[in-house]
Amino acid sequence: MKMNGAEALIDTLLAAGVRVCFANPGTSEMQFVAALDGRDRMRAVLCLFEGVATGAADGYGRMAGTPAATLLHLGAGLGNGVANLHNARRARTPIVNVVGDHATYHLQYDAPLTSDIRGIAEPVSDWVRHSQLLEDFATDAAEAVAASTTYPGNVATLIAPADLAWSEGAQPAELPQMAEVERPPIERIAAAHDALQSGEDCAILLGGKALTGEALETAGRIAEATGVTLFCETFPARIERGGSRPVVQRLPYFAEAAMETLGRFGSVIIAGAEKPVAFFAYPGKPGVLIPDHVNSIGLSSPYEDVTYALKALAARLDTPAGTRDAARSEPAQGTSARGPLDPGNLAAVVARLIPENAIISDEAATGSLALFPATMTARAHDWLTLTGGAIGQGLPLAVGAAIACPDRKVICLQADGSAMYTPQALWTMAREELNITTLILNNSSYAILNVELSRIGAGSAGPQARALLDLSNPSIDWVSLAQGMGVPGQRATTVKELEAALKEAIDAPGPRLVEAILPGL
Amino acid sequence: MKMNGAEALIDTLLAAGVRVCFANPGTSEMQFVAALDGRDRMRAVLCLFEGVATGAADGYGRMAGTPAATLLHLGAGLGNGVANLHNARRARTPIVNVVGDHATYHLQYDAPLTSDIRGIAEPVSDWVRHSQLLEDFATDAAEAVAASTTYPGNVATLIAPADLAWSEGAQPAELPQMAEVERPPIERIAAAHDALQSGEDCAILLGGKALTGEALETAGRIAEATGVTLFCETFPARIERGGSRPVVQRLPYFAEAAMETLGRFGSVIIAGAEKPVAFFAYPGKPGVLIPDHVNSIGLSSPYEDVTYALKALAARLDTPAGTRDAARSEPAQGTSARGPLDPGNLAAVVARLIPENAIISDEAATGSLALFPATMTARAHDWLTLTGGAIGQGLPLAVGAAIACPDRKVICLQADGSAMYTPQALWTMAREELNITTLILNNSSYAILNVELSRIGAGSAGPQARALLDLSNPSIDWVSLAQGMGVPGQRATTVKELEAALKEAIDAPGPRLVEAILPGL
Structure with a gap:
């Protein structure tokens, strides 16, 4: 079935599992707005500022595990969304930005809203494409979804010219084949295992996908079996906690406190996180937060399958699934605090x-x-x-x-x-x-x-x-x-x-x- | 007198005539915040969102004719200011952005707030510099002011690493010599003169610096002497009007209305503006707003001395200064309109x-x-x-x-x-x-x-x-x-x-x- 580019783009997103669009459209996105009618499976959520749209897409992606789309108005609209896209990129949240642009043939006139959209997009995107041809438009959209959902998650930005949106003769495209998630090599699992068996005090620093689901549960089991202390990165995208979940401490924000905390351990095993660094530099203070005397072991990077890595480690430690003593903690009782808040x-x-x-x-x-x-x-x-x-x-x-x-x-x-x-x-x-x-x-x-x-x-x-x-x-x-x-x-x-x-x-x-x-x- | 980089930067801005800083600082700008104490001649105005700071700097620059500074927090803070910097750049307003960055030696760690600040700055700046050495820091600031005040006005962005700000041993720098404003060649003045003398209906499209002061007054004189119709660009940065000012009509927003308006003239003389183009493209509608049958004469571009151009034109027409019949228009009287607003x-x-x-x-x-x-x-x-x-x-x-x-x-x-x-x-x-x-x-x-x-x-x-x-x-x-x-x-x-x-x-x-x-x- 032939349709215009905007309709084909939305049908492509729908076929790829995108169900929500956080939108702040302008004139160059009107064709997408029109195409949303009759496509009720795509929920369009109006945001009155683009930073709300991009931040909402981040929250959606963190919880749903699948990307939301945003619909933004040229470089200025994207610019308003930059700050929360920066956060989303650091969270490795899957997001597909659709940024409208002038018609391809209108760019030559340098009209008032013309800007270097790609230039604004690149610092906050893992993938950027500026569509140029109607016959590629839907495929570009499918590839944007594929890029955004490549493990562990990415910000993909598709720049969508108005004339491709309104031209007839497009058809939806299918999601390309996705690559398998890479597993960390066995030597790293062995190194982590050796540290845990060495008798010295160890910590595991969990990040990214290690802080939810089976990975977190497995880390909890390892902690119970070995006495290792679990930390999470200072600013996790999402951590499951409370109730019967494993107890995970947060790496302190200030560099000197973080170094003191990690400096008490013989080894720090890093799972699903980057090596921790200071948020800011201060005169005369260090940048890397694992002190030199601590053995730092990279079990798995944020880009490798951390669930596999933790399960393989647990298997070596002979702590099979289901053995964790998931004692349910009780919420604190009411205190007798009175008077002003602090x-x-x-x-x-x-x-x-x-x-x-x-x-x-x-x-x-x-x-x-x-x-x-x-x-x-x-x-x-x-x-x-x-x-x-x-x-x-x-x-x-x-x-x-x-x-x-x-x-x-x-x-x-x-x-x-x-x-x-x-x-x-x-x-x-x-x-x-x-x-x-x-x-x-x-x-x-x-x-x-x-x-x-x-x-x-x-x-x-x-x-x-x-x-x-x-x-x-x-x-x-x-x-x-x-x-x-x-x-x-x-x-x-x-x-x-x-x-x-x-x-x-x-x-x-x-x-x-x-x-x-x-x-x- | 030796001082730290932040102090030298602010003293440099003060010496170059910058008197106001619209600020939304973060940790990487704390040294600049500290340096503002004891420097009361620089008025620091807190804005709770960066788009307010950049938009305020635009408003200040349009009215003062000299740049305000902004103080912004890394790429994310600059990102929030992008939309109004885009507007400022289109207005050709002088602005000096000071964007704090991590210490130079901290960038290697890719800390959470690290971003490609230059990448975000370039699409909305006419001049960008990322300072690297303490000994150049104040000179960089002076050159930023020079770039921003180069006729007719520019957005200059200085990326200021925290370690340059806090290091001792800097001293203020002086504003470099500024180039003369270029004058349009005499042939263009002659062409405009010939059109006005030809007897056909003419229009002058005024933009940029042609809409205030002596240039506007001169255009009014020309209009009185020749009967030419004055238009301004659809979105002028600043136009003086009302009272006894020359009557200037606005070029319509929608392309077809603008073309119809300009299509009634034999010649359109453009002074201080770019050739007008459609704000957006629409299916099957034109991009350039001066119809082919109209003679388009570029008297002076936005980058040339339009006051000189208009005065030279007036001189050829023998309409000396002071001869305009500056009849004062009266504000409309109260109407009897009642009922709901429209x-x-x-x-x-x-x-x-x-x-x-x-x-x-x-x-x-x-x-x-x-x-x-x-x-x-x-x-x-x-x-x-x-x-x-x-x-x-x-x-x-x-x-x-x-x-x-x-x-x-x-x-x-x-x-x-x-x-x-x-x-x-x-x-x-x-x-x-x-x-x-x-x-x-x-x-x-x-x-x-x-x-x-x-x-x-x-x-x-x-x-x-x-x-x-x-x-x-x-x-x-x-x-x-x-x-x-x-x-x-x-x-x-x-x-x-x-x-x-x-x-x-x-x-x-x-x-x-x-x-x-x-x-x-």
Whole structure:
């Protein structure tokens, strides 16, 4: 059946299993918008800013394991999506960006919106193609999906000229054959096995695909059999935890703390992660986080089959599947904390209220320091973090996770400063009636930067510097912002208020916002 | 005097006349933040999203004629600023971006925030440098200012590694010698003169620097002497109009209307503009807007001295300076319009209330079709438009214009859909107590896209398509949004309410917002 390019592209995506498109279209994408009619199997979700679309696609891909599409408007629209595509790429999330462009023959005129779309795409994409011919257009789309789903997951960007979209005579294409996932060589499994049998203290640093499903379960079994300590990378894309899941500690954020932590071990086995490095450089501080005296063993890179690697290791250790003592931890009981909120008592409230099978989108910044350990023994949940450090991820990520998993409660733990980069996500939560509770941790400052300012040795901050890290003049009223975008909100200034407001929000079926007022740093 | 790199960079910018820095810093920029203390001559303006910083720098540069700096956080922060840098580049606004990067020796580790900053910068910059050596750092900054102020104005991006910023032993550098602005050759002035003397109907299409000051005044004189019709490009960066300024019509947005308009003339003389082209391609419609039967004469390109060109032309026509009959037009009187608002009666209210010497930031989208002609005879004002088509410009541009011209009232005419890309600008208006009245034209839709959807021949839109262009579910409450960011707001649904609310807002000294509820398209 012949059709126009836009229709063939969408049918190709559908045939390849893409079911959701996070869209912020403009004139050059109108043909795609028109093609969505009558193609109800593709759910089109309108986002009012492109960073919401790309962040939502990241959240969707992390939870669904299959790519969502985005629909973006030329270089400027893609530019607005760059920050969250950066995060998605660091999370190795499968995403297919469809970026509309001028008609091929219109580029010569350098019209006002013309830009180097490929140039903007390449720094945040693992695969980029600028389609040129109608007969290749659907095949290009199929190859984009294939690129995005190549293990462990990639950002693929297809630049789609308007004239290919509106020209008749295209037909859908099929997904090409996918390559097998590579397995790490047996010598590395042997090296890890030898370290675990050596009698010295060992740690396993888990990352990427090692933090969910069979891989995580296997790591838990290995830990039980050998006493090895499990860590996860500082910013995992997704980790299953709580309930009866294996206990996994988080590698500290600050370089010196991470080095001290890892320096206590004779060997560190790395599974599914890159070798850990400092997030930023500081004058006179190291970049690599595994000290020289520690034996570093790469069991499997993020690009190799880490489930196979961990199972092979477990088999050598003779700890067959099903032997893990999956004792269910109990969520912490109510504390008697009263009075004003602080990050510690806030974390305790959250830990108690996380419902079974929840998904946590964590962009709590400094707040996360208390939240992550406090929720270790909460009910079973998935925890998603800011993988690439480009703030403005938390709210959009929650949108995508909620669309991928409509039967699960999503809780977005969101720092105020970061929330201001993509507040438009609240509108999409309201429109799509998403099952999301957003908890804004409002300390009216870029608190992390106050810490960083002192760490770089810049001395004590004067008034101009302090003003640049302060959000209290004026204070942002998140309840009003949420209301403006159709999300009901409540403010909490005490532990008791937070407990009541958060419980009510979590129990409600649709989107809610709770603004927790915390002391400034 | 020796100092660290960050201090030398800021002293260099100050010595070169840069007085304002629109900042959204992160860890890698903390040394610059520290260096701002004790350097009060540099006004640091915090923006809570980078698109606000770059858009504000654009507004500042258009009004001040000198560059503001931005301070942005690595590739992700720059990415958030791409859309408004695209607009600034199309406006040829002088801007100096300072983008922090990891320490030079830290890049090898590919830490989470590492990205190809140059790759992201190049599509939206006329000049990019990634500093590598402390001894060159201040010189690089001076050359960035020189590049940005090279006629008519450019976006210059300096990538600033953290270790250069914190290392001691730097000293400020001086601005290099600037080249003279090139003059168009005499033959082109003669050709324009001949056309004007030929007796056929002529038009002059003015753009860039031809729309302000002596150049505009000269064009007005030529028009009076010869009867030539003056047009401006569809999206001028800045045009002085109203009061006793020359009457300049706007080239229509849609290609067929622009061609019909220009097709009525024997010759079109282009001064300070590029040859006009269609904003988008449409199936079967032309790209170049001057029909073949019209004689197109390039008097001066945007890169040549258009003031000289127009003055030379006026001299040949023997219309000396001071001879223009600068009759002052009167603002339209109050109409008797009653009842609900529509774009037409809204435009009439705005035209009556524009105060003397106001600055208009126009991102009213479809609303602008009525607003621009209605204000032709308003009190004298400057009108700034969306030069690059990357929406989300209006509010940030108003911020920058207000900081450049603290004694003038800024009125931001802002479509609702576009406003949602950079609403964070409202917070900076509140913090800096800027003299800005924002008028939100809320029709709860991407109205322009409804027009475009039909223009591409996609037939009548079905429910999925219509939903992607509709902002009414939920409707955005701009008064709540503004309140959440510290800007007092009022809603108007009738002409009478608008008149009262807008007058009150304009008379107030600080930031105000008025939300005008318009019917959807």
